[in-house]
Amino acid sequence: MTLNLFYFLSFLAVLSALLVVFSKNPVHSVLYLIITFFSIGGHYLLLNAEFLFVVHIIVYAGAIMVLFLYVIMLLNLNRESEPHKSNLVKVAATISAGLLLIILVGSLKGAESMMQVENSSIGYVKSLGKVLFNEFMLPFEITSVLLLAAMVGAVMLGKSEKRSVN
Amino acid sequence: MVPIEYYLWLSAVLFTIGVLGVLYRRNAIIIFMCIELMLNAVNLVMVAFSNYLNDSSGQVFVFFIMAVAAAEVAVGLAILVVMYRNTKTTDIDILNQLKW
Amino acid sequence: MDMLVSLVPLLPLLGFLIIGLNSRRLSHGVTVAVACGSVLAAFVIAVVLFCQLSSLPADARFISVTVFNWISAGSFSASLGFLVDPLSALMLLIITGVGFLIHLYSVGYMHDDEGFNRFFSYLNLFVFFMLLLVMGSNYLVMFVGWEGVGLCSYLLIGFWFKNRDYTNAANKAFIMNRIGDLGLLLGVILIFVHFGSIQYNEVLAKATTIDKGTLTLITMLLFVGAMGKSAQIPLYTWLPDAMAGPTPVSALIHAATMVTAGIYMIARNNVLYTLSEPTQHVIMIVGLATALFAATIALVQNDIKKVLAYSTVSQLGLMFLALGLGAYTSGIFHMATHAFFKALLFLGAGSVIHALQGEQDIRNMGGLRKHLPITSVTFFIAVLAISGIFPFAGFFSKDEILAAAYAQDKVVWAIALFASLLTSFYMFRLFFLTFSGKVRASEHTMHHIHESPKSMTLPLVVLAVLSVAGGFMGVPEALHGSHWLNGFLAPVFAPSASLAHHAEHLSHSTEYMLMGVVTVLTLVMIAIAYVQYVSKNQVPAAEGVSTSPFHRLLYNKYYVDELYDAIIVKPLFWLSVQFDAIIERLGIDNLVNTFGSSVVWGSRAARRLQTGSIGFYIFVMVISIMVLLATAFVL
Numbered sequence: 001m002t003l004n005l006f007y008f009l010s011f012l013a014v015l016s017a018l019l020v021v022f023s024k025n026p027v028h029s030v031l032y033l034i035i036t037f038f039s040i041g042g043h044y045l046l047l048n049a050e051f052l053f054v055v056h057i058i059v060y061a062g063a064i065m066v067l068f069l070y071v072i073m074l075l076n077l078n079r080e081s082e083p084h085k086s087n088l089v090k091v092a093a094t095i096s097a098g099l100l101l102i103i104l105v106g107s108l109k110g111a112e113s114m115m116q117v118e119n120s121s122i123g124y125v126k127s128l129g130k131v132l133f134n135e136f137m138l139p140f141e142i143t144s145v146l147l148l149a150a151m152v153g154a155v156m157l158g159k160s161e162k163r164s165v166n
Numbered sequence: 167m168v169p170i171e172y173y174l175w176l177s178a179v180l181f182t183i184g185v186l187g188v189l190y191r192r193n194a195i196i197i198f199m200c201i202e203l204m205l206n207a208v209n210l211v212m213v214a215f216s217n218y219l220n221d222s223s224g225q226v227f228v229f230f231i232m233a234v235a236a237a238e239v240a241v242g243l244a245i246l247v248v249m250y251r252n253t254k255t256t257d258i259d260i261l262n263q264l265k266w
Numbered sequence: 267m268d269m270l271v272s273l274v275p276l277l278p279l280l281g282f283l284i285i286g287l288n289s290r291r292l293s294h295g296v297t298v299a300v301a302c303g304s305v306l307a308a309f310v311i312a313v314v315l316f317c318q319l320s321s322l323p324a325d326a327r328f329i330s331v332t333v334f335n336w337i338s339a340g341s342f343s344a345s346l347g348f349l350v351d352p353l354s355a356l357m358l359l360i361i362t363g364v365g366f367l368i369h370l371y372s373v374g375y376m377h378d379d380e381g382f383n384r385f386f387s388y389l390n391l392f393v394f395f396m397l398l399l400v401m402g403s404n405y406l407v408m409f410v411g412w413e414g415v416g417l418c419s420y421l422l423i424g425f426w427f428k429n430r431d432y433t434n435a436a437n438k439a440f441i442m443n444r445i446g447d448l449g450l451l452l453g454v455i456l457i458f459v460h461f462g463s464i465q466y467n468e469v470l471a472k473a474t475t476i477d478k479g480t481l482t483l484i485t486m487l488l489f490v491g492a493m494g495k496s497a498q499i500p501l502y503t504w505l506p507d508a509m510a511g512p513t514p515v516s517a518l519i520h521a522a523t524m525v526t527a528g529i530y531m532i533a534r535n536n537v538l539y540t541l542s543e544p545t546q547h548v549i550m551i552v553g554l555a556t557a558l559f560a561a562t563i564a565l566v567q568n569d570i571k572k573v574l575a576y577s578t579v580s581q582l583g584l585m586f587l588a589l590g591l592g593a594y595t596s597g598i599f600h601m602a603t604h605a606f607f608k609a610l611l612f613l614g615a616g617s618v619i620h621a622l623q624g625e626q627d628i629r630n631m632g633g634l635r636k637h638l639p640i641t642s643v644t645f646f647i648a649v650l651a652i653s654g655i656f657p658f659a660g661f662f663s664k665d666e667i668l669a670a671a672y673a674q675d676k677v678v679w680a681i682a683l684f685a686s687l688l689t690s691f692y693m694f695r696l697f698f699l700t701f702s703g704k705v706r707a708s709e710h711t712m713h714h715i716h717e718s719p720k721s722m723t724l725p726l727v728v729l730a731v732l733s734v735a736g737g738f739m740g741v742p743e744a745l746h747g748s749h750w751l752n753g754f755l756a757p758v759f760a761p762s763a764s765l766a767h768h769a770e771h772l773s774h775s776t777e778y779m780l781m782g783v784v785t786v787l788t789l790v791m792i793a794i795a796y797v798q799y800v801s802k803n804q805v806p807a808a809e810g811v812s813t814s815p816f817h818r819l820l821y822n823k824y825y826v827d828e829l830y831d832a833i834i835v836k837p838l839f840w841l842s843v844q845f846d847a848i849i850e851r852l853g854i855d856n857l858v859n860t861f862g863s864s865v866v867w868g869s870r871a872a873r874r875l876q877t878g879s880i881g882f883y884i885f886v887m888v889i890s891i892m893v894l895l896a897t898a899f900v901l
Contacts, residue, residue: 002167010176017180017203021187026195033199036180040206043176046168047217049225056209059232064202064239071243072195075250085192085259089881093189096885100892101182105175107899114170114218122222131222132229143233150237157244160251188884258880265878 006046013039026077030068037061049123173214180207194246194256198239205235271331271348274311274358275397277304278390286387294382301386302369305393309362316355320754327352327757330403330467337406344464349403353758356598357400357530360605364522365393367725371613372514374721375620379512385425389518392418396523400530405454405464408531412450412495415524416443422519423511435507442504446494450531453487456480466534470761473537485538485545489552492528497579498556498586503827505579509571513616516571521578521608529585529601533758536594540762550590554681557583559824561688565695566820568806569626570615573696577652578608580689584667587682593670594759595752599740600663606736607651607660610729614645617718617726618700622711628696629806633705637715640723642701644730649697651733653690653788656781659737666742669780673772683784690788694795702800742777 016035023029037060044053085093121127132140180203187200209228216224250256281304285297292300319327328351337344350358369389376385395418399411417440424436454464460480461469473481492498497505508520519525532539532549539546557580564576581604588597619626621638635642651658654665664686671679705712717723741747756763772780798804813821822828875886 006168006172010172013176014179014183017183020199020203021183021190021196026193029196029199033203036203037206040180040210043173043210044213047213049213049217049228052213052225052228055229055232059236060202060206064236067239067243068195068199071247074247075195075256077193077195077256085190085881090190092885093186096189096888096892097182097186100185100888101178103892103895103899104178104181107895108171108174111171115167120217120220122216122220123225128222128225132226135223136226136230139230143230147233147237150240154240154244157241157248185888189881189888192881261880262878264880264883265876 002046006043009039009042009046012036013043026072027069030065030072033068034061034065037065047123048120051123051125051128170214170218174211177207177211177214180204180210192257192259194249194258194261195243197258198242198246202235202239205231268331270311270315271329271350271401272333274308274315274362275348275394275401277308277311278394278397280304281390282387282394285383285390289383289387292383294377297383297386298373301390302366302373304390305362305366305369308393308397309359309366312355312358312362315350316359319350319352319355324757332403341462342458344404344406346407347403347465348401348407349466350401351758352755353530353533353598354400356602356755357526358397360602361393361396361400361523364605364609364729365389365396365518367728368514368518368522368609368613371517371616371722371725372512374719375514375616376512381425385422385512388418388421388425389514392422392519392524396527399527403466405457405466405469408534409450409454412491412527412531413447415519415527416440416447416495419443419508419519419524422515423508425511425515429510432510435504435510439504439508442501443494446491446501448491449487449489449494450491453484453491456484456487460484470535470537473541473761474765478542481538482542482544485535485542486548488531488535488538489545489549492531492586493552496525496528496582496586498528498552498583499559500826502556502560502579503823503830506572506575506823509569509575513571513612513619516575517609517612517616520575521612522605525578525582526585526601526605529582529589529597532586532589533594533598536759536762537765539589540592540765546590546592548590549586550678553583553586553588553590554678554685555583556580557587557685558681558688559583561685561692563820563823564692565688566806566817568629570618570628570631570696570700571612571626573628573692574608574611574615577611577689577693580685581608581652584664584682584685587678588667588670591667591670591674591678592762593667594762595740595755596663596666596670598755599751600667602739603651603659603663603733603736606729606732607648607658610644610648610726610733611652613722613726613729614641614648617641617722620718620722621715622707623714625707625711628699630707630711631700632703632707632805633701634707634715635701637712638701638717640717640726644723644726645701646697647730647733649693652693653792654686654784655788656785657734657737659733659735662737662740662742665781665784666740668784669772669777672776672780683787686784687787687791691791691795694792695799698795698799699805703803706805 013036016032016039019032020029020036023032037056041053041056041061044050044056122131184200184204184207187203188197191197191200209231212224212228212231216222216228246256249261253261255261281300284300285292315329319329322328328349330347330349332345332347335343335345369386372385372389376382379385392415395411395414397411399408399415402408402411420436420440423439424433426432457469458464460476461472463469494501505520505525509516511519539549560576560579560583564573564580567573567576581600585597585600585604588594588600618631618634618638618641621634621641622631625631647658651660654660668679668682668686671682707715738747740749740751742749819825
């Protein structure tokens with residue numbers, strides 16, 4: 001049963017990822033990416049990482065993709081009208097991506113197989129929270145600073161330069 | 167039930183599709199989205215290993231990756247907006263001033 | 267005691283440092299005090315050491331001091347050590363004593379020179395190196411001193427460095443010295459290889475155990491070094507040219523001390539030389555030939571200093587003759603007396619030059635006896651001494667050498683006698699032409715003539731006294747003397763004495779006969795010179811007047827300089843021009859420039875990577891990641 005779910009979710013993820021790359025309309029790309037995120041979230045559930053599933057949906061599908069949509073609408077990229085890259089570049093890109101896949105898979109050669117652990121409880125909110133706030137306290141705090149910096153940076157960058165000389 | 171190689175292969179495929187997208191498309195925003203796709207592939211691997219090795223550091227790290235990805239998207243899109251304001255395009259073949 | 271020994275070379279070194287580092291700031295008075303004071307103090311200590319040494323019994327008559335262990339590399343170890351034994355004590359006295367007198371003389375002579383302080387710093391440095399040379403207890407310290415005096419000789423000959431000819435003369439001296447030094451260095455290396463040590467006491471003790479062929483080679487190489495330093499044939503041409511330096515320099519370095527370094531070295535290694543008869547023969551022949559050769563050249567020279575220079579070469583030849591005959595004490599004796607009267611001669615010549623405001627040609631002198639009384643009298647005493655007139659110093663020392671020559675080979679004696687007679691002839695020629703007869707100098711020069719100041723005449727007087735009395739340290743038994751010098755130096759030469767085969771002693775009557783013959787013939791030569799230059803008032807021909815071919819040959823020094831120039835100097839220059847054009851320009855310059863231009867080429871090629879297009883950058887990144895992963899994991 002789990003295996004079938006796994007196959008279904010993976011198929012969904014790969015298909016929508018390909019559609020993200022190859023669709024002409026940017027808004028369609030965003031939508032397909034949201035589907036990809038949901039399927040990956042499904043994988044998280046299969047792996048007993050409940051907290052991460054929720055966070056994943058909220059942050060990625062809920063915030064980041066919405067941000068993308070905002071920007072696309074801001075730039076009015078509804079219609080995909082720009083010319084594509086030359087064929088040579090496209091072929092080269094495909095070939096290099098294929099090579100990368102081969103290498104990535106080949107680098108796993110000789111690794112021994114592991115099976116899933118039954119009833120692991122590390123993905124639950126309580127245990128994850130314990131680890132997060134005990135061992136990873138410092139990165140946690142610094143991440144908050146990082147988010148602050150990003151926020152300030154984004155606001156500074158986004159300001160319009162209408163302030164001319166008085 | 168599900169051997170770990172399956173997760174690894176899945177993640178490799180997703181990563182490669184992300185790379186393909188980055189090399190294939192000319193629109194800067196689509197490229198950004200493909201980068202997000204790559205990040206997610208990595209997240210998937212981390213969670214898989216965290217489960218299979220019964221170590222929660224993997225999930226914590228995914229947590230942080232997500233935070234960083236969010237920050238990166240915010241700033242990156244802001245930069246893109248500024249560039250669009252100045253050059254009225256998001257085509258990276260035209261935005262080729264990253265040199266001396 | 268040890269401190270005293272180390273202090274002897276240290277004082278002049280300090281003098282050099284103090285004056286040399288402050289040469290622009292010090293006043294003349296301070297310089298004089300420091301320079302002369304340091305050498306005088308060294309002399310006083312030398313006297314103390316000498317007295318100390320005399321009180322020791324003959325078989326323990328040495329003081330050995332090790333200052334510190336200098337080099338220690340594998341089986342080779344050398345220390346900075348000093349050895350004060352009779353030979354070095356004698357040389358110490360000469361170096362510091364005569365050196366001090368010359369320092370004093372230079373105060374007056376170099377009074378108006380703008381390089382006054384520099385001169386005294388160089389003089390002190392020279393004294394330091396010369397002391398190192400004679401006081402060293404191993405070959406390495408001696409070599410350091412050897413090279414150092416060569417350096418100081420170069421500095422002092424080219425003292426007036428703005429004159430190109432003088433600096434060329436300085437170069438010539440240094441280069442010829444270096445050629446000899448190569449032989450010396452090879453000899454020392456061979457000594458280390460075969461003896462395993464370079465300390466004098468260890469080497470000289472083992473001398474009898476080394477095979478004769480090796481010893482001959484070593485001694486020959488050491489003699490090559492002596493040839494360069496002490497101006498024997500063929501490395502003598504630098505000494506006449508070295509007269510370009512100030513006269514005190516000529517007196518100190520080229521009469522009394524540096525040129526005697528070769529004599530000292532051979533005397534120090536007397537055991538090695540006694541055991542190598544071929545080398546002794548070579549030394550004898552070279553010394554004899556040089557003595558005769560230089561004497562013939564001196565007969566016709568017209569520069570007062572050049573005559574004295576060739577006279578020095580000739581007298582050094584006589585000293586080497588003595589060493590070659592195995593008469594080591596006689597060689598050292600003649601070296602000591604020669605130091606006195608040759609220094610006196612040079613200083614006297616300097617006094618004349620100073621009085622005549624720089625005139626050095628004897629054809630423009632004459633009749634100076636009335637105007638320069640002290641100089642004239644002391645010069646006369648020196649000329650008597652060098653001619654070997656009884657009872658002046660030169661008589662005893664020269665007579666010993668001639669006696670030793672007679673005892674071994676009559677032909678050698680005859681040639682040596684002839685050279686001595688020529689010596690007396692040209693020395694008296696020099697004296698008569700300079701001091702007697704009519705005045706030939708210009709009106710303007712004679713107007714300003716004056717006797718030299720006290721600082722210059724006092725050393726002349728002291729040296730004159732030594733020239734008179736110096737011979738009495740070696741009065742032979744034939745004249746009812748006890749030959750104090752023989753007894754004093756006996757411990758140094760005792761090993762040789764025991765090894766020498768022919769220790770023929772001449773009977774007293776033979777000795778008397780020899781002395782008589784020499785004296786009579788010398789007086790005859792003096793009479794001839796008197797007749798020619800005083801009675802007949804003959805003056806040597808001026809420049810450009812044609813003379814006989816034989817005269818021209820002698821006047822042009824047998825064209826030896828021109829010969830060296832053609833055979834050695836010009837081919838070397840040609841060779842270096844070739845090297846420059848081919849190896850330097852085409853080879854090395856090209857190589858270095860290629861490095862530079864390849865960097866430029868490489869950066870031009872690398873610049874093309876920076877296209878600015880983001881897609882390209884990402885593409886390259888992906889490729890790089892693939893390559894990295896491939897090399898790390900798959901391969």
